[in-house]
Amino acid sequence: MRTTLTATQLKCPKCAVHIEEEIKKKNLARDLVIDVPTGIISVEADEEQLIQIKRLLSQAGLYHEEHEERTERFITISGLVLFAIGFAAIRLSPPVGITFLVVSSIINGYPRVHELVHNLSVGVLDIFDENLLMLLGGTGGFIAGAYVEAAMVFNLYALAEIIEESVKKKAQEGLRSILTDIPDSAMLIKEQQLVAVEVEQLKAGDHIRFTAGDTVPVDVVLLSPALVDESVITGESAPVNHEPGDMVLSGSKLLTPCDAEVLRPLQESNLAQVQKTIAQTLSRKSAFRSWMERFTNVYSPLVLISAVAVFLFGLLSGNAFSVAVYRSSVLLLIACPCSLLLASPSAVSAAVSTLARQGVLVRNTDALEKLPQVGTVIFDKTGTITTGRMKITEAQISDEHLALVASVESYFKHPVADAIVAYAAEKNIVLKEAKVRQNGNVITGEIENHQVELTMKDLLQVKVDGMDVGFFKVEEELRDEAPWVIQRLKDQGYKIIILSGDQHEKVETLARQLKVDEYYANMTPEGKQAFVKELEKREHCLMVGDGLNDALALSEAHVSVALPDRRIKTIVETADFILSGTLTPLVNLPSYAQSYTSTVKTNVGLSLGIKVAIFTTSLLGYVALPLAVVADEGTALLVLLNSLRLTSRASH
Numbered sequence: 001m002r003t004t005l006t007a008t009q010l011k012c013p014k015c016a017v018h019i020e021e022e023i024k025k026k027n028l029a030r031d032l033v034i035d036v037p038t039g040i041i042s043v044e045a046d047e048e049q050l051i052q053i054k055r056l057l058s059q060a061g062l063y064h065e066e067h068e069e070r071t072e073r074f075i076t077i078s079g080l081v082l083f084a085i086g087f088a089a090i091r092l093s094p095p096v097g098i099t100f101l102v103v104s105s106i107i108n109g110y111p112r113v114h115e116l117v118h119n120l121s122v123g124v125l126d127i128f129d130e131n132l133l134m135l136l137g138g139t140g141g142f143i144a145g146a147y148v149e150a151a152m153v154f155n156l157y158a159l160a161e162i163i164e165e166s167v168k169k170k171a172q173e174g175l176r177s178i179l180t181d182i183p184d185s186a187m188l189i190k191e192q193q194l195v196a197v198e199v200e201q202l203k204a205g206d207h208i209r210f211t212a213g214d215t216v217p218v219d220v221v222l223l224s225p226a227l228v229d230e231s232v233i234t235g236e237s238a239p240v241n242h243e244p245g246d247m248v249l250s251g252s253k254l255l256t257p258c259d260a261e262v263l264r265p266l267q268e269s270n271l272a273q274v275q276k277t278i279a280q281t282l283s284r285k286s287a288f289r290s291w292m293e294r295f296t297n298v299y300s301p302l303v304l305i306s307a308v309a310v311f312l313f314g315l316l317s318g319n320a321f322s323v324a325v326y327r328s329s330v331l332l333l334i335a336c337p338c339s340l341l342l343a344s345p346s347a348v349s350a351a352v353s354t355l356a357r358q359g360v361l362v363r364n365t366d367a368l369e370k371l372p373q374v375g376t377v378i379f380d381k382t383g384t385i386t387t388g389r390m391k392i393t394e395a396q397i398s399d400e401h402l403a404l405v406a407s408v409e410s411y412f413k414h415p416v417a418d419a420i421v422a423y424a425a426e427k428n429i430v431l432k433e434a435k436v437r438q439n440g441n442v443i444t445g446e447i448e449n450h451q452v453e454l455t456m457k458d459l460l461q462v463k464v465d466g467m468d469v470g471f472f473k474v475e476e477e478l479r480d481e482a483p484w485v486i487q488r489l490k491d492q493g494y495k496i497i498i499l500s501g502d503q504h505e506k507v508e509t510l511a512r513q514l515k516v517d518e519y520y521a522n523m524t525p526e527g528k529q530a531f532v533k534e535l536e537k538r539e540h541c542l543m544v545g546d547g548l549n550d551a552l553a554l555s556e557a558h559v560s561v562a563l564p565d566r567r568i569k570t571i572v573e574t575a576d577f578i579l580s581g582t583l584t585p586l587v588n589l590p591s592y593a594q595s596y597t598s599t600v601k602t603n604v605g606l607s608l609g610i611k612v613a614i615f616t617t618s619l620l621g622y623v624a625l626p627l628a629v630v631a632d633e634g635t636a637l638l639v640l641l642n643s644l645r646l647t648s649r650a651s652h
């Protein structure tokens with residue numbers, strides 16, 4: 001069962017590595033995600049494992065139950081008050097002032113010691129994290145006799161932590177609403193009685209009863225009407241009225257009581273899949289993020305070496321011991337790479353959760369940075385611009401031949417096949433076994449010594465043993481939002497192309513109606529792939545497909561978007577983005593990707609710029625200790641706040 005915990009105390013991506021390693025080493029969770037910018041830890045673990053994980057986290061000072069959190073905050077604030085008293089008193093009576101400053105530093109420095117000791121106790125060699133730097137820097141300040149400033153190091157840090165926690169709480173909201181806990185149990189209707197069963201035990205075909213307010217744990221088909229809040233899935237906040245027979249995906253919230261039949265077990269259902277996808281996306285490192293981590297591996301030691309050098313140089317050049325310690329303490333404080341390491345992940349977690357709530361699952365965050373380079377949008381037709389649902393509007397065929405045709409079609413996933421199988425089902429026609437083949441728009445089948453041949457032109461023509469025996473007229477429906485989406489993309493300057501395996505006339509009619517720039521019909525899956533590959537040589541394109549017969553083409557495109565048919569497919573796909581049912585979010589995706597990209601750039605510029613500025617001025621001896629803390633903690637806060645702006649960007 002997937003559960004989310006929050007560790008708001010988690011500050012630096014570097015510290016997260018320790019805890020991640022510990023949890024993995026002890027085998028406490030499958031699929032562990034630690035999202036540092038929000039402090040969200042999402043794990044797939046059983047109850048026993050969960051208790052152990054919580055214990056581990058609280059030992060590391062990272063997890064607190066709510067009441068502990070309040071106590072903790074009370075202590076921090078008391079420390080800050082003592083600091084203020086000491087600060088005011090030091091002129092009047094230095095010994096009293098210093099005492100207050102020291103006590104406040106002990107109170108607010110203690111958590112640093114605690115975390116440091118924990119790091120040591122688990123045998124982590126890499127103790128060069130924030131905690132050590134703060135302790136060295138602050139203690140160095142005290143040794144140097146800069147009492148006020150040294151106390152400021154500990155207390156400002158504690159203050160920054162309080163502010164940061166509230167920023168994180170805000171950032172958590174989005175991700176939490178998607179990584180929402182799946183209910184543990186459901187009410188199974190068994191022999192006209194209600195039995196509570198674990199959600200994991202539910203099988204396709206089981207009947208379950210929901211009360212109003214329940215979150216649907218698995219994908220179901222309704223047996224009675226219901227009012228459903230699907231905002232977690234589609235971002236659409238208005239409740240939807242569903243009829244018996246409608247599919248309701250897990251994660252939706254029922255506003256009225258109802259009965260339903262299980263369509264898919266837990267692990268194959270929407271919510272579990274979405275959570276898994278998001279977990280994978282958050283834990284997968286983007287190219288930039290790995291680069292940044294390698295960079296900080298050089299950066300931190302470099303600053304540490306500089307600190308030692310500054311200390312030695314200070315002594316050798318005749319400065320007082322205290323001055324030398326003071327200057328090197330400043331450098332120690334800015335050696336902390338937190339804000340640099342947060343630059344990209346904070347934007348990632350804001351973007352991933354915001355987009356998910358707008359109906360876009362991000363599988364590959366690098367694609368957000370590639371999207372602004374795109375000039376052409378390619379659409380697949382069937383199932384992408386059209387709903388993928390088809391209707392038989394006319395049929396001229398005997399029931400005996402219909403049985404042959406429907407039997408052959410039952411082996412295919414194409415919308416035409418679905419329509420024919422459904423048509424035959426209405427007539428209670430029994431299906432038989434067949435051997436089938438597809439060659440472009442011609443389907444052949446061998447069934448009970450008969451040769452069936454179906455050719456899709458304007459009509460679906462049926463030949464049995466070489467004789468024309470009838471036809472079907474099939475109509476497809478355009479997605480309601482398709483014309484609007486395509487127009488809006490054109491307004492933004494994109495060239496629009498339609499690729500389709502369908503007949504020329506059909507594609508042409510549609511292309512005219514939608515006023516697209518180019519269209520190509522009769523394309524095989526390999527043909528679509530070659531087309532995209534060729535086009536990519538000249539310009540970057542975004543390909544939108546249903547992921548069925550266009551998977552190859554999707555893989556060639558600079559950026560790919562899949563709009564899978566939820567009735568037949570669970571969502572795991574190969575595309576960079578996955579839409580959850582409509583094309584609508586496509587309209588704002590490019591500009592959102594643009595803001596994302598510039599947010600990451602600003603974050604990197606900010607944190608790197610401030611570090612470099614402080615580093616150089618402190619080498620010259622111009623930076624006071626508290627300023628180093630403010631610069632370090634303040635930059636991390638700025639980065640978090642800047643990324644938080646990505647969550648407030650509305651979609652429609």
Ligand SMILES: Nc1ncnc2c1ncn2[C@@H]1O[C@H](COP(=O)(O)OP(=O)(O)OP(=O)(O)O)[C@@H](O)[C@H]1O
Binds near residue numbers: 441454524
């Ligand atoms: N099972 C089937 N029964 C009847 N006709 C089919 C079947 N499968 C495909 N066709 C027809 O064969 C042609 C090629 O099919 P293909 O799946 O490559 O493209 P498509 O899905 O219709 O279009 P697009 O490429 O836009 O998704 C189309 O005209 C389609 O209607």
Ligand SMILES: [Zn+2]
Binds near residue numbers: 380382546548549
């Ligand atoms: Zn298709």
